[in-house]
Amino acid sequence: xxGVSQSPSNKVTEKGKDVELRCDPISGHTALYWYRQSLxxxxxxxxxxxxxxAPDKSGLPSDRFSAERTGGxxxxxxxxxxxxxxxxxxxxxxSLVGGGADTQYFGPGTRLTxx
Amino acid sequence: RKEVEQDPGPFNVPxxxxxxxxxxxxxxxxxxxxxxxxxxxxEPKLLMSVYSSGxxxxxxxxxxxxxxxxxxxxIRDSKLSDSATYLCVVWYDPGTYKYIFGTGTRLKVLA
Numbered sequence: 001x002x003g004v005s006q007s008p009s010n011k012v013t014e015k016g017k018d019v020e021l022r023c024d025p026i027s028g029h030t031a032l033y034w035y036r037q038s039l040x041x042x043x044x045x046x047x048x049x050x051x052x053x054a055p056d057k058s059g060l061p062s063d064r065f066s067a068e069r070t071g072g073x074x075x076x077x078x079x080x081x082x083x084x085x086x087x088x089x090x091x092x093x094x095s096l097v098g099g100g101a102d103t104q105y106f107g108p109g110t111r112l113t114x115x
Numbered sequence: 116r117k118e119v120e121q122d123p124g125p126f127n128v129p130x131x132x133x134x135x136x137x138x139x140x141x142x143x144x145x146x147x148x149x150x151x152x153x154x155x156x157x158e159p160k161l162l163m164s165v166y167s168s169g170x171x172x173x174x175x176x177x178x179x180x181x182x183x184x185x186x187x188x189x190i191r192d193s194k195l196s197d198s199a200t201y202l203c204v205v206w207y208d209p210g211t212y213k214y215i216f217g218t219g220t221r222l223k224v225l226a
Contacts, residue, residue: 033214042119042202042218043159056212091158100147100206104214106158 002026004107006092012113013082021077021110023092029105031098032075034067037109038088046090049075050098082114116141119205121217129225132193136220138203139185147206148179148186152199153219159202162188193224 005024013019025032034046045059049069060066064082069075079086089109095102121138128134140148148165163170165177165186176189190197203217 035216040218043216045213045215048212050212059213098212101164103161103164106160108158 004092004094004105006090006107006110008110009108010111010113012115014115015084016081018078018080019082019112021079021090021092021112023075023077023094023107025073025075025092025094026105027073029094029096030072031095031102032069033093033095033104034075034077035091035093036088037091043091046077048098079112082112084114087112087114117217118142118215119203119217121201121203121220123218124221125223126220127223127225128193130193130195132224133189133191134193134222135187135189136201136203136222137185137187138217138220139183140203140205140215141184142205142207143181143184145184145205145207148177149204149206149214150175150177150186150188151202151204151216153202154199159216162201190222193222195224195226198222198224 007022032049035043047067048056051072064080067077089111091109093104093106095104119140150162151159152162153159165179169178174191178187200219200221202219205215
């Protein structure tokens, strides 16, 4: 079946512009996660969705970052007024129910470059 | 101290060798443990979960030592295709939702 998909695969933007990153999770998966991975770094947790609600937003680095999920499916991560330090690969993952016993399935990521 | 720590490597080993990685975690309340594999410029994929009694999947063996707060991954008879970065992942108690990823250990299997 279809896996997690993300779009765009690559995004180059100028400092100060807003960007939207999209994630389509595996159908039926209620849990959705966003992570950020900078060059040579581990995955940094950003936000977790259970259905349409976000019980854990603790990883969002600043108020320029926001995310929503609609219909318990597609999620959008928005970065406003992008900065060069926002350059990274943004990964989305989904899992069936959420929680520690769940397998996370990752999308291919969006590589964001802020000039 | 990082919540999850791994030796970044790289570990360069010849084909057929046995190699082991360790990962330490700081929170004694950690409940679930995983090894993920990440190929260069690709997304992470689950390699195996780690159970208290230890578990094996073909050439891969994972073990958990709660007393010393570390998990290990042993790869026997290394293949060229095993070359990747291996990520240690820890999940805490319910309510935090976060999976904590280590920065990964890079393995290069040489012909």
